[in-house]
Amino acid sequence: MKIALAQLNYHIGNFESNTNNILNCIRKAKSMQVDIVVFSELAISGYPPRDFLEFDHFVSKCLDSINIIASECIDIAAIIGSPSFNHEPKGKRLYNSAFFLCDGKVTAIRNKTLLPNYDVFDEYRYFEPNRTFEIIKYKGKRIALTICEDLWNITENPLYVVNPMDELAKQNPDLIINIAASPFNYEQSETRKEILISNAKHYNLPLFYVNHIGGQTELLFDGGSMVVDNKGKIFEELNYFEEDLRIYDLRFKNSECKIQNVEIENSKLQTPNSKLLFIHDALVMGIKDYFHKLGFKQAILGLSGGIDSAVTCVLAVKAMGRENVKGVLLPSRFSSDHSIKDAEELAKNLGISYEIIEIEEAFNTFEKTLETQFAGLPSDLAEENIQARVRAVILMALSNKFGYILLNTSNKSEAAVGYGTLYGDMCGGISVLGDVYKTQVYELANFINKDKEIIPINSIKKPPSAELRFDQKDSDSLPEYEILDKILFQYIEMSKGPDEIIAMNFDKNIVLKVLKMVNSSEWKRYQTPPILRISPKAFGMGRRMPIAAKYLI
């Protein structure tokens, strides 16, 4: 049996492009005598469709696309994820379904049983869980067709009380197919492999797995589609962060199964990818798809001479091309000479166009405009924020006038403790580094510079500063990032409480101060741009906090 895995980049709600993309793969697979071509979970709609699913119109559009595709499935079968209506009198309106298409029509539908509803997932918001189990028979083979999370309950303390593969296994399947929408984080590809290997081994079945690639606003999909043999050995992985179509021949002989890639002799495994390379590629794809899927071509960003804007700029250039990235230097009376020099050097290294626009006059005008109100009061955070906001007004004016999207350059450490000016440096269409801790930003910078100095070494070496007052340093307000990031990681990624963190040998006062800063910045983070997600716990849709609360404050 020839099985094709189609790992594609879908555009949410763009039924025309998704359908065409799917049809092209079906045609190519057909020309290669493929028996079944497999697409990912909710491929028809793109993932996550979120509350578009509450519109019958949207779901009907999905089903229309399924019918168009089905009509082309002659002499080939296709498996495609789509929402479908639940026609029972009880339960939620929809299922998260896998459609089996052949003979020009829909011949079977299987629904997802385990609906992830944690972190960035909201599937129980929309879907009724499946409760009945039936394998699919096709060309003499018995297929256990499962959807993403359906295979993930194979752990010691399972999150769900049922295990769909246990039910399907009773019907003696020959293989497992799993269609997925499993977003990237820097731990996910390893976890995913472990889970898939466990399933293949445990059920002694070959496993064909298809995931999405592409950026969906904050969610980034790395692909990592793969074939695992019945001993739990990964036979082949598809390319990460790229569309890919691979065709396999699966043969059974004396209760053994043999898998072959029909196009190449030796199967391809990914060379071990470094965490940094993964993060790098994910962010580049995230920027690219954010622009592409919104129909924009050009990015603008403020270049401060610091490391955050430098790394953001490099990633943007890799995503969009240097001709599509515009840098703006916005010096003030507090900007050091080296800031301007470092920013210019970066722009020149990258070959992007840039401008220098002084903010001094606008800042002075605001001071004058407010002189009655501020009379006799010392300069403080209010004046610092005015500078950051003047910069935002200028960047947004250029964005509005010329159709750029502004890139936000805040990092995760700053976002966590609220070290940033709302409506100032916290502006932007998308936050590139908002899920990257400051210490990781340094690692990324060094990774970018590994062959050649692209980011001026001085931007990496100098002590971080917001340069909003004379001789300001981040360390005036914050613990050293080496300490800060470790505390933040325990609190944000690991959900540890204050006592547990203090017990890890951090200074009690610093821990309490940091946790208080995090919790009292929720109002600020609520209004920040979407953040490209690369960690298992990013700010945004995966972390939902009350604002008017008093916990650890």
Add this chain to the structure above:
Amino acid sequence: MKIALAQLNYHIGNFESNTNNILNCIRKAKSMQVDIVVFSELAISGYPPRDFLEFDHFVSKCLDSINIIASECIDIAAIIGSPSFNHEPKGKRLYNSAFFLCDGKVTAIRNKTLLPNYDVFDEYRYFEPNRTFEIIKYKGKRIALTICEDLWNITENPLYVVNPMDELAKQNPDLIINIAASPFNYEQSETRKEILISNAKHYNLPLFYVNHIGGQTELLFDGGSMVVDNKGKIFEELNYFEEDLRIYDLRFKNSECKIQNVEIENSKLQTPNSKLLFIHDALVMGIKDYFHKLGFKQAILGLSGGIDSAVTCVLAVKAMGRENVKGVLLPSRFSSDHSIKDAEELAKNLGISYEIIEIEEAFNTFEKTLETQFAGLPSDLAEENIQARVRAVILMALSNKFGYILLNTSNKSEAAVGYGTLYGDMCGGISVLGDVYKTQVYELANFINKDKEIIPINSIKKPPSAELRFDQKDSDSLPEYEILDKILFQYIEMSKGPDEIIAMNFDKNIVLKVLKMVNSSEWKRYQTPPILRISPKAFGMGRRMPIAAKYLI
């Protein structure tokens, strides 16, 4: 049996104040010889605790509070909502529980079966659903103890496949107690009554229902706690939007039950409340609690002379007192004379302090700062947005300098179609009218003015304008609000698709244009302040949309 209903305003994560508030009620109830005092769902933590629930430390704090309270429950019983740990090896970490406290300890725990996970609710994100059912026996009575949604499956097309009250009914209870966290919308109090009446009637049991009051950032709780007799007649309702403690005597005689308020002879029903009064009171409470629960006292807002800022200002004064509200007039070259006059008149009518700060000079400075970049290009949206953003810089500078929270004054119609400037008039700590359509803002203005002209009549009568260019009117860019709001209502509140809306006799081009405007403004709405929720479908946590998508665009 004497039952007290304690309808309180909880502060999320503030264990000390919540515990004290609960203990005070227990003491008062005890002094009145009450047998059971009932508090609402997740009272210990406040509702919704959201991802604080992912911290064991937070849940432990809840359980510590439960134990403190239990130790005072001598000669009285209390029912209190709290999260609790699931000790089974399978399933999610937590239950949403009702604790039964008496004899100084926890004597029973009942878990919630039906976990709402739609609109603003995320309960399946945190909690394992209950699957076993057992009534509570106390002082010879058999209590069916249920939690909020557990009673809501009594409809024709139930959302859930199980009905907990059907299971409990098999054990012959004498009464139903339901502890709830049921947020306000202008339809909710009627729906809630219908549901409770249906249950009481269907099971032929008296029903004691306790809800929260108070604002929790965007979610507003109106209370509406009540007692329904076994015939389905509402015996008494507690005060709306206020803390309240009422004590009832419940007697059974020959399979009939009799309910009495122990303090007053005739039970109190709420006079029929108008939808507008409800909305008005909800918004006032929402502002008040947002400030109070964040520890702020003073509000600032821009007064444009228009109706939105006028209504926002009046509601703020009612919430905070006139001494705590500061108005700022920010006229530009495009402001009409009457705008300043109307805004001043409003400020004087309310007796609030206000200032006039011209934005002309700052606007000019930005034009000059950008003259190289903008040379030869016609003035357009970029310049309009600069003005709105200059105002925001000034308001935020005052906010930062003096500790005001900025109130956002955008209405729901504008928020829907993206008619507003991000980082400009879309700024603010909280949006007061972001769930109130423009046509409803007019109704609210007239309601406010019903006895006396508080809002200058000219602010109500004049054609709406952003005044960002010469002689600009909202109707230059948008359909008339009468039409726009009806289309928006069908799309947003009713989830109707384009074909269905057009079939309601709206102009096809207008419908398609409006839907496109809504969907292409998601990126803007993502960065707006939290919006006080008064409708069944508000922007924010209850409506989750993809950004980089292409549906109806």
